Amino acid sequence: MKIRLSVSLTVTALLVCLMVSLASAERFATITIDQLIEVRKGAAPFLLINALSPIEYNEEAISGSVNIPSSHMRADHPLLPQDKSTLLIFYCKGLRCTKSRRAARTAMEFGYEQVRIFTAGLPGWRQRNLPIIHFTAYPDIKPQILGPLEVYRRMDSAFLLDIRGEEVSQVGVIKKAVKIPLDDLHGQYEQLPADKSIIIIDHAEKQSPICARFLYKMGYRDLAILKGGMINWVQAGLPLE
Secondary structure (H helix, E strand, O other): OHHHHHHHHHHHHHHHHHHHHHHHHHHOEEOOHHHHHHHHHOOOOEEEEEOOOHHHHHHOEEOOOEEOOHHHOOOOOOOOOOOOOOEEEEEOOOOOOOHHHHHHHHHHHOOOOEEEEOOOHHHHHHHOOOOEEOOOOOOOOOOEEEOHHHHHHOOOOOEEEEOOOOOHHHHOOOOOOEEOOHHHHOOOHHHOOOOOOEEEEOOOOOOHHHHHHHHHHOOOOOEEEEOOHHHHHHHOOOOOO
16 A cells, blocks of 8 residues: 555656646747748847757757757857857757756856747657758667566666666666666767666656667667656556665
């Protein structure tokens, strides 16, 4: 009974976090696709910023945008303009993606006066057949999808890779899981063992697939994904730290 109550409370907390994240979007000025097209045509300086990880940016991004992952935002970032009146436009994977809002919030804290969020993001831009850039292509693979109980059984033999960023604080971590956020993985993947099965863990199985494709391209072959991410692990009532 106590376990079920704990799981219920944790899931409730997750839903509250989600509601808070969605509500926070109302605090930011937004920009539509047509408005962004006009900005790109104009002469006024602006910077279009992809707030996703380099791994995701390299696969697909809006033409003319630069990559500053939300977790890498800092006042002295070389890609940020010194003129605080420059229009900054952040985007990621659409309305439900929180990365652009996190990055925009940080930019406002740094003193930037014109900050906008392109809420339609990459999906909306792609749907209109507008210019997309591709810096790399990851192999089209189908990694093994493991349920929480199967991952739990393999904890002692497999390498558990936790690619979450700030979402960790909302849920907790799995014992023995090694945390390397997807935002940083492109520069740290060589730390992963080549002789073990790697099980990728994210928040809700949204980033794990591209992580698996990236690792496969880098030479890792024994890859699996936690089905439903940490949300599914919590709902299964499995242990957390």
